[in-house]
Amino acid sequence: MAPHAVVIVGAGQAGVETAAALRARGFQGRVTLIGGEPPGPCHRPPLSKGYLTGDVPAADIALRPAEFFAAQDIDLLAGDRVVSIDRERHTVTLDSGLRVPYGALVLATGCRPRTLPVPGASLDGVSTLRGLADAEDLRRRLDGPPRRLVVVGAGFIGLEVAASARGLGHEVTVVEAQARALARALTPGMADRLVSEHRARGVRVLLNQEIAALHGDDEDRVHSVELNGGRRIDADLVVVGVGVLPDTALATAAELLVGDGVVVDERLRTSDPDVYAVGDCARFPSPHAGGRHIRLESVQNATDQAKCVAAALCGDGDGDGDGESAPYTAVPWFWSEQYALRLQIAGLTADHDETVTVGDRDSGRFSVFCFREGRLIGVESVNRPADHGIARRLLATGTDLSPDTVRQPGFDLKNLARRPAASTPRTSVERQTVHV
Structure with missing residues (x-):
């Protein structure tokens, strides 16, 4: 039986897609989507690419137009955030003090960026890139004469920011602690091809180098990056792209099973059968990983898991009439x-x-x-x-x-x-x- 009300915590890709999939499947109960980041849900991939270069305007990065939520009878609470879950009473409490009841709860809390544990990490001009506010600040700083940008981390976000900034004419240096770029994500040959392209475009890529400290001027604005060994690189801006951590604080406080993400079963249910987790924060068993639990950070995974959970919440999702939804098996x-x-x-x-x-x-x-x-x-x-x-x-x-x-x-x-x-x-x- 479908729950009378679904509360979705997190208004990113996974959260919005879950709400949309519920309505697309004909769910008649109340759907509440809660996101802490104003002005509302946005598409994250352009933030490190077309949005930084100005090719993608702000109006085009909304996950859904504002009128979509009203038209679909989805209660969107943007700019507020859930601070606690009461599993016994089936309610969540928001930062504003509002309590919202649920029949089923979906955690789509995503991830938070890692920061640099070095002196000077809080200087003006040092930032991460996760949400729209980060992207707007970096876009403003890159909109002008050539600057000296140091990108810490040669992962996807770091290299995409490097490419965008270099395309705008800025001087770019990428510093990576590992011996090669994208060491966890790509084969060595593919990673080398990407690095070669950056170098051919004029980007300095320094591998096997760690950051020792960030140094600022008299006004606490970053002006240089110090590497282990003492070498310094001049910098007007520093973007830290050294990975993310799953946001599991709510799940941990609610005593759900957590381990490199919110642990779920093959149907994306947590250790509480009335609570699900989807997207970047979910650690799930995958048939494409031998049945072992993995966690994926991608638009595809967020979207496909949202559809899987919507099917589960609406009843029989695999069409065999047994009332049990299909497990999540999408190809990453x-x-x-x-x-x-x-x-x-x-x-x-x-x-x-x-x-x-x-x-x-x-x-x-x-x-x-x-x-x-x-x-x-x-x-x-x-x-x-x-x-x-x-x-x-x-x-x-x-x-x-x-x-x-x-x-x-x-x-x-x-x-x-x-x-x-x-x-x-x-x-x-x-x-x-x-x-x-």
């Missing part, structure tokens, strides 16, 4: 844009033991097929959207594609897509966390 996929390179990833590639490259790496149009024990587990593609789309379908239905087949002259993924499906792929990935 991710994307990033840097300069003229559009990177797309299908599947989870972190645990691969063999790769095969198809296409021309130098021209920037190629795909890397990743295998584990001879089985395809993921495909990374640059400027080859057809490969990406087919790879997603093959990973969803199963494929017997082997490395030797991909190596054959004239290999064409389109031909493989026409073959009958095999069994669903399984890998031995322990954990993968990716943000795009």
Whole structure:
């Protein structure tokens, strides 16, 4: 039986999509969407790309137009935040003091950015990039004469900011503590290709370098970055992109099971059957990771999990009449844009033991097929959207594609897509966390 009222904590991608999916499925109860960040729900991916460069105006980054929520009878409480959950009384309490009852609760609390634990991290001109307010501040600072920007962290957010700022004519240095960029997210060859593109565009990329301190002027504005060993880099702005942490404070206080995220089952239910978790904050068992619990940071994961939870809350989501919703089995996929390179990833590639490259790496149009024990587990593609789309379908239905087949002259993924499906792929990935 569907609950009489659903409260969704978090008005980001996962939260908004959950509310929208409930109404699309015909849910008749009350839907309350609570988000602490004014002015309202926004699309995050453009914040490090088109929004910074001015190509995407502010009006275009709203997840839904303001009238959508009223038209769908969704109570949007923006600018307020949930401070506690009372599981016994089935209520949440907001910062404003308002108490909202629920029949089912969906946690879509997302993540918070890591900060640098070094002296000077609070200087003016040092920021992270997570929400609209961060992006507006950075956009304002980049709107003018060339500045000296230091990006700390060569992950997706860091490299996207670097590409955007360099495209605006600013002097950019990227500092990464690991021996290579995107060490957790990409194969070495693909990561090297992205770094080569940045360097060719004039970005300094310093690998295997850690930040010792940030130094400011007499007005407490950042003016230089000190590396371990004493080297200093002049900086007018510093953007810290060293990853995020799942926001589990509410779940922890409510004594839900937590561990690198809010732990849920295959139907995204927490240790309390009336509470679900979706999106960046949820740690769930994935068939694409051998059934192990993982946490993913992507628009796709947030959107698909929202649909899964909406199906569960509306009753029988798999159509077999047993009243039990279908488990979450969506194929993970991710994307990033840097300069003229559009990177797309299908599947989870972190645990691969063999790769095969198809296409021309130098021209920037190629795909890397990743295998584990001879089985395809993921495909990374640059400027080859057809490969990406087919790879997603093959990973969803199963494929017997082997490395030797991909190596054959004239290999064409389109031909493989026409073959009958095999069994669903399984890998031995322990954990993968990716943000795009």
